[in-house]
Amino acid sequence: MESSSHREATYICSGCLTQHPRARIHVLPTWNEHVADFVTSFRCDRCWQEALAWTRLKAAVLTPATREQFCQFLERHGGGEAAGIIRQATLEDAACQVGIVLDCIEGDRLRLMP
Numbered sequence: 001m002e003s004s005s006h007r008e009a010t011y012i013c014s015g016c017l018t019q020h021p022r023a024r025i026h027v028l029p030t031w032n033e034h035v036a037d038f039v040t041s042f043r044c045d046r047c048w049q050e051a052l053a054w055t056r057l058k059a060a061v062l063t064p065a066t067r068e069q070f071c072q073f074l075e076r077h078g079g080g081e082a083a084g085i086i087r088q089a090t091l092e093d094a095a096c097q098v099g100i101v102l103d104c105i106e107g108d109r110l111r112l113m114p
């Protein structure tokens with residue numbers, strides 16, 4: 001007898017709107033114009049790099065407000081240490097640090113928690 005509680009949790013990719021197991025899903029910050037904030041985005045193996053490229057465009061022109069929003073995003077997903085570094089940097093350096101964080105996500109050296 002199968003129990004539904006043993007089913008693997010699946011996530012909907014917000015790029016292609018199909019379901020994927022956790023292992024195939026990347027947790028990304030993406031900029032949402034509607035709410036004017038960085039929001040959590042689940043993307044599958046095929047869609048995540050394109051989504052990250054859009055985040056890079058937005059993060060390349062940080063303002064004090066978007067810097068803080070990015071830091072709060074990191075804190076919500078287990079990246080508090082990086083958030084602390086970004087907050088202490090000048091705005092120019094912060095944009096650079098955000099780029100490094102995105103590099104780490106892209107290189108799978110930083111895995112954000114859903």
Ligand SMILES: [Zn+2]
Nearest residue numbers: 013016044047
């Ligand atoms: Zn997808």
